[in-house]
Amino acid sequence: MNETPVRGAAPAALISAPGSGSGKSMITAALARLHRNAGRDVRVFKYGPDYLDPMVLERASGNPVYQLHPWMTGMAECRWRLASAAAEADLVLVEGSMGLFDGDPCSADLAATAGLPVVPVIDASGMGQTFGAVALGLDLYRDDVCLSGVIANRTGSPGHGKMLADSLPERMPLLGAVQRNASLHVPDRHLGLVQAGEVADLDERLDAAAEVLREAGLDTLPATVELASEPLPAPPRLLEGLRIAVARDAAFAFIYRANLELLAAMGAEITEFSPLTDQTLPDCDALWLPGGYPELHARQLADNLPMLLAIRAHHAEGKPILAECGGLMACMDTLTDDDGNGHRMLGLLPGEAVMAGKLTGLGLQSLTLPSGELRGHTFHHSRLETTLEPAARTVRNRTGTAGEAVYRNGTLTASYYHAYFPSAPEAAAALFRGAALEDLDHA
Template sequence: MITAALARLHRNAGRHVRVFKYGPDYLDPMVLERASGNPVYQLHPWMTGMAECRWRLAEAVRDADLVLVEGSMGLFDGDPSSADLAAATGLPVVPVIEAAGMGQTFGAVALGLDLYRDNVHLSGVIANRTGSVGHGRMLAEALPERMPLLGAVQRNEALHIPDRHLGLVQAGEVADLDLQLDAAAEVLREAGLEALPATVELVADPLPLPPRLLEGVRIAIARDSAFAFIYRANVELLAAMGAELVEFSPLADQALPECDALWLPGGYPELHARQFADNLPMLLAMRAHHAEGKPILAECGGLMACMEALVDGDGHAHRMLGLLPGRAVMAGKLTGLGLQSLATPHGELRGHTFHHSRLETELEPVARTVRNRTGTAGEAVYRQGSLTASYYHAYFPSAPAAAAALFRGTFFEETDHA
């Protein structure tokens, strides 16, 4: 929310603000887009590739007055970490440090972050959840002379946003979000965070245009409160490869749009399982699509929707599409997390997994992803007729030909003769 409020603060001041999110994340970008009024893309040296990171940043600074990159977890957490991106691109680093109940130790924490690596140094610090103006002054005095306290943000309800088991509540579900963002921006203004940082030059070579492998293919994309985990870059790549895209709601619509392929992305089907199960015309339409041998990609929540049943967090079973045998069961805890890749005949498709359910199925997977951190087997990939399904979320631009093959029904073929 500090990043979102900072974006809204400068947007309200009449500036053009671009925000990026480090690493795989669907929910934070929803809030950041509302805050900045501009599209938000992922940056990650491994998942998106460093060339794309550099290109997206260079494109943003063409017309932006301010570019913000929200990190992931702590500055040095992960491999690669947010610090790795900063070191590779020359982005200034500003940690947001929890300061509640902290005095001079705040300076020690900031100094430790500054000295931890030779190629990453802090250009300033933001203190979060301070108790008073005097508390902020104490924190500023504790910092090394070369390290400015850019702002001391006092505790305020405007900076709180609700969350659930997979992260933040979706932006569209937060009542009066724009009013809250404006209030949060005012909190940051009072903390002295309205000044622009020093100018940084960001340049990059243009990325090659993707091959037009989806000419004449019409893809229906499920998109509503149950199916919403979609990378903006994935959709734009499909369009750039020639696909015609149409969105629909499996919860509200009675018919499937005319299409050649279907994409059921991740989301929260467990929160809307009864409504999904009760929409029989839509279930029948998607079953007919599968019976006709047309490609379907089902990711995470989409995979859960393709099972015979879904058992929600209260233990209630709901009828699903029945395209895969077995059921998905909410586990009440994290059951899959981390960066993973999938080797295909069309290139290595990179992405991640993050879920709180488990599958109970006798169906044997046709492939498995590989965990980036350990090199061990990761998520199962299932194939049933024209359906490809997994808990794995793919970042399509990491292997455009593989993404195209998913929607042409040639994903497991050695060559694509289409």
């Protein structure tokens, strides 16, 4: 293990908002693309467990995007990732989650602890002088949070932008007034933004959005921040030589980059495959079916009988499978889509997954195993109809009550719960080696 502390200094800011829907995701992406196009090395992070925003942010910045969250990833990892980025990059941006003070912990907690200045994006459509009151309220709400300026989004004209600037106190500059523009919109669906790979003209949109921000005067770098961290310990080599096949395509794409890197750092050999188009599994000792949108591709999944048979054979051979959310849905006998059409799935768990047309699970949760407490989250719009009793349940972080069911069938562990593997490397390794499956009965 390298025991040398990590130190770096770079312009940095946490981009937040008074609430969801203010446009901070595309503003952050456009800022990243603006400075990347200027030749700068830009590193972007996403606060919280979101999978979809990081896909767009990676395309915008040209660099990997990692999640930061004091509870889920741990503050030590937050500090290390930020300091490592500041030591190498020309600009560090963090996109917040929901509103600045929403959640426990909230985006403001990360900003205060890490020493990041905050730049709120405020939707100014239909707003005049009240803009200043909203900005001032965000600034005064907590003494340990520093606003370095404000971005007005969706303004109607240059005159509107001047009105907003005049409403702010002298100590709080309006960094830019961004007028309404179609390039600052990416289509979304029930779980959030459409996946970056599905937007054919995404790069053109990002370049156009970057130009909109440049015209609004947002090409100036934020203040330089010094960031430091102790090094993280090297993970144990508990997966030495283990071959893990990871489903990854349009139906299964909700994967934390840090999860894959941890598995590799513990010695695993990672191979990706597509349940949609491949007809055989790679040679593997364990299988990971992550979350995604299997409901949008259910017919194609059902029609790929060779792949269904290959995964069933993997399970019949007693090899471990971890199925999360969309992966769980694919393990059922049937998946019923939004149109009410039923599609046969893997049949590794009895019953069906049914699209509910509304949010049915949300929030940070943890799963305690003898080898550690895996932290993560849940977010889904479907429900299960099954006679199978859970082998265990997660615990909701906010209330301490029972959360998502965790199901077992032999070597299969399946749940709507998404785990962040670095929160408990030993527990994650045990799931892929099969050791934790037996322990779930006693968890």
